[in-house]
Amino acid sequence: MPTMLEVADLGHTYPGKDGAHNAVDGLSFTVDAGELVCVVGPSGCGKSTLLRAIAGLITPTRGTVSLRGTRVDGVPSELAVVFQDYSRSLFPWLTVQRNVEFPLRGLPRSQRAARAREALASVGLDQAGRKHPGQLSGGMQQRVAIARALAYRPSLLLMDEPFASVDAQTRFELEDLLLRVRREQDTTVLLVTHDIDESVYLGDRVLVLTKSPASVVADLPVDLGDARDQIKTRASETFVDLRAKVAELLRGASHIEDAKLI
């Protein structure tokens, strides 16, 4: 598979009155087209800084980010982002259909409407197009945000703690929805999460970051196959072993067999 995203020796230092703060230091990894890669790291380690650099919202002080071989030096048009806070990412005065159509403004009206309807159907909201976000549950609003990102058909979908604000049952449903739609649409996804179990359940690979300044401590392949099940997969030996490895790495264990330590 061709490389979709390459982060090479990324470093970022924020200036500050009390001295500069080194948030990210020498981060390097790649994501192939069609992969779903999860990033986990301790709180405050620099995950948002990494996402901001990939989204072209900050210029890193060191290193490069490339999308399909082209260096990112502004907000790339082929990128979509789903944030944790769905209530602030949707426009409350627009219908669900219009929210999903919003990033497609450059397309003819009929194409825009058709794509939005298709995306809403793929997240199980084909009946909700005429409603407003405020009339939907939190989980449904996050489905709208996912539909909007998918309708745009991005080369890379960035997800920043996308399921952290919904209840546990909805979280499981949204995780399975993500796995299904990325398979159907062959989407490339980079997803940041605090949840170790979620990173293993969703990922083709899990990237574990060190505490601040972030660098990649391990790049773990997830050998669970494509067909994942919330109960059976989470109970499987491979899953349990992997989640223990990620937890140990996060705790700062220095030697983990089978992990590709960097």
Ligand SMILES: Nc1ncnc2c1ncn2[C@@H]1O[C@H](COP(=O)(O)OP(=O)(O)OP(=O)(O)O)[C@@H](O)[C@H]1O
């Ligand atoms: N604009 C800024 N100016 C100065 N320091 C910043 C700025 N943004 C982030 N930082 C610092 O950089 C470090 C990394 O922050 P970042 O938000 O990237 O971490 P994170 O891993 O996303 O955090 P969390 O897990 O809490 O979401 C933190 O110590 C933070 O205080």
